[in-house]
Amino acid sequence: MSNRRRVATDRAELARLTEDNRALRERSEAAHATAELRARMVAHVSHELRTPMQAIMSLLALLDDHGLPTEQRRQHLSTLRGSSEDLLLLIDGLVDTAQIEGKRPSLRTDDFSPRATLEQLVDLLGPSAHKRGLELRSALAPDLPARLRGDRLRLRQIVINLIGNSIKFTRQGHVELRASARVEHDVARLQVEVSDTGVGIGPEAMSRLFRDFSRVGDLSVEGTGLGLSISKQLVDALGGRLDVDSDPGVGTTFRFEVTMPLLVAPAAEPTAEADTRPRVLVADDDGAGRELLVTALRRSGYAVDGVADGAAAVASALARPYVAVILDVQLPELDGPGAARQIRDVRGDVALIALTGHTEIDVLGRCKDAGIDAILIKPVKLETLRATIARVAAERMQPVELAVIRGYVTADDPAFVPGLIDVYLREAEGDLEALQEAAARREIARVAQLAHRLKGSSAGFGARLLAERCQSLYAAARAEQPASDELAAVAREFARVKAALSVERTRLISS
Incomplete structure (x- = not known):
């Protein structure tokens, strides 16, 4: 081989090695960044697991004292059960995350109303948008199917992630939830869109939008970037597709479509599992x-x-x-x-x-x-x-179903739920004060309006009994009947809900 050909070959080999080294370095840096983020998440999860475990161990030590009074022993057992439930919820969450990362998220089947489900989320997340000076709008098609059969909780999780993401990256304007459906024989194609007037997403960021630990927009916004990735994988698991359109500086629209069986009529004999009666x-x-x-x-x-x-x-x-x-x-x-x-x-x-x-x-x-x-x-x-x-x-009855609240917690934004609790309590206290003033002035229509609003936001937080009390007040007001007893019941139950949410907020912040 001539010297000239040998030099050309050596240069080509050198160029190839240089390119390989560059690609290897980029992969190494990306892997290191991902590992660092995962390490921080593992440290956080470790703390989350150790907190209830420490409580369980301490309580078991206390219960070993046979001289404890019966009432104190009962209180310790109640606390022990609560810590065990916390630990079980954390373990379920870890398993769920592992299943999602392995593209095998678990799915459940429920019979549910898509309209009620989406309206509840607007009631739930509206205060969070208002806190940022935004308007959360909804446009639900009047011909949405009355009942569908599918995974209602996963649908909620997807929409919560999308709306939460839009609220996070929108400084002014609005976020809008739209939903429609196309019915074909015995199935419905449910189409959901979440649009905003936020910062938008550029082409480079769009290419990595649905990757784990990816973030776009203002880096000062907290979060690990898991929400959109998890949403995409959940939509995929439901047999749908999640798409996005965006103009930087103008806004973004996320849309997905999932197919679910149409529930035409309820079963003739409800099963024990489907029975919702007390x-x-x-x-x-x-x-x-x-x-x-x-x-x-x-x-x-x-x-x-x-x-x-x-x-x-x-x-x-x-x-x-x-x-x-x-x-x-x-x-x-x-x-x-x-x-x-x-x-x-x-x-x-x-x-x-x-x-x-x-x-x-x-x-x-x-x-x-x-x-x-x-x-x-x-x-x-x-x-x-x-x-x-x-x-x-x-x-x-527990004033608040904590599993509902903890279902909104994500590693992507740990401050989201405590902030949501703050907004709910502030708005609810204002509604209750306005209710009492309206009742004193005998403004029946205003009482009905406020009771209906408080019912919706409370149901979104899992405060079932408070929502029921609000419904009773609403019904009495609509019937133009005296409602002093119903209003007093709402006030009493709200006090219990406030106490429970305050404790849960402290727990979330400290963990």
């Missing part, structure tokens, strides 16, 4: 008396189960989500107070009601010591029993 357990060894109570309560709108002894009552109460358990004091196998004690040690959220023919002080005292909420002396009128169930179940 569920009550009746434990009585008198077969005739038990069946009488079961039938009467079913006619009153409850889903009711019956058992004949205390051991069966404990097993059932720990296996199903009852709002109330009615226990005859003199049950075989395990008497009423004994069964109540075992149930209460595990479940602090269920109402326990004792039925007894005895009025002796020691019997009543045993019931109270076992954690029973109400004691009714036989014979009991059905109206009294219904009122007692409603009252005690409301007192025992």
Whole structure:
């Protein structure tokens, strides 16, 4: 080979090696940046896991003290259960993230109203937009299907991520949610768009928009950039496609379409799993008396189960989500107070009601010591029993479903939910004050309007009982009936919701 050809070959080889080294360096730098972000996330997750684990270990040590009073032991068990639930939620979240990264997100099937689902999200996220001086609009087609069958929670997660992203990168103007559907035979193609008047996305940023840990726009905005990536993978898992159009400085539109079965009519016989009625357990060894109570309560709108002894009552109460358990004091196998004690040690959220023919002080005292909420002396009128169930179940019901709130938490924006809580509480307190003023001035239409608005925002936070109280107030106002009792009930329940949300906000910030 001539020297000239050898030199040319060497130069080509040198150029190839130089290019390979450059590409290798770029991949190494990208891998290092991703690893650094993942390390920060792992450190955060480690802290999240250690916090409830530390609480569990400390509480177990305290419970080892056999001299603890019963009430204090019960409080520790309740706290221990809460910490265990926190830990389980974190583990579920980690599994979910791993499944999504492996492009295998878990899906569930629900029957749901697309309109109600999307309207609820507008009510939920509207205050967050208003806090930034933005308007959150919605334009839902009037012919949206009444019911669809699909993964409602994943749909919510996608839309929350898209709206949250638009709010984050929009300094002025508005964010708009639009939805329509094309019905074809027994399926509906649900089309959802989220548009904004934000900073927009340039061509270079567009090419890496849906990658993990990618961010665009103002780098001073906090977040790891997982929201859009997760949304895309969830849309893919639902069999759809997520697209984006954007003009830098003008705004961005995200759109996706998913196909879901059309639910034309409800099933003729609702299954136990689909039954949304409050569920009550009746434990009585008198077969005739038990069946009488079961039938009467079913006619009153409850889903009711019956058992004949205390051991069966404990097993059932720990296996199903009852709002109330009615226990005859003199049950075989395990008497009423004994069964109540075992149930209460595990479940602090269920109402326990004792039925007894005895009025002796020691019997009543045993019931109270076992954690029973109400004691009714036989014979009991059905109206009294219904009122007692409603009252005690409301007192025992958690003011806020924390799983709903924690479902909005993402690593992409850890400050989002605490800020959302602040905005909700401020707006709700304003609505409640305005409600009281409107009621004092007998402005019935204004009372109905405010009650309806507070109902929507509260339902979005998982405050089911507060939403129900607002609905009762709204119905009374629409019927032009006196509503002082309903308004007082709204105020009382809001106080409970505020306390629960304040605790959850502190937990989220400290973690």
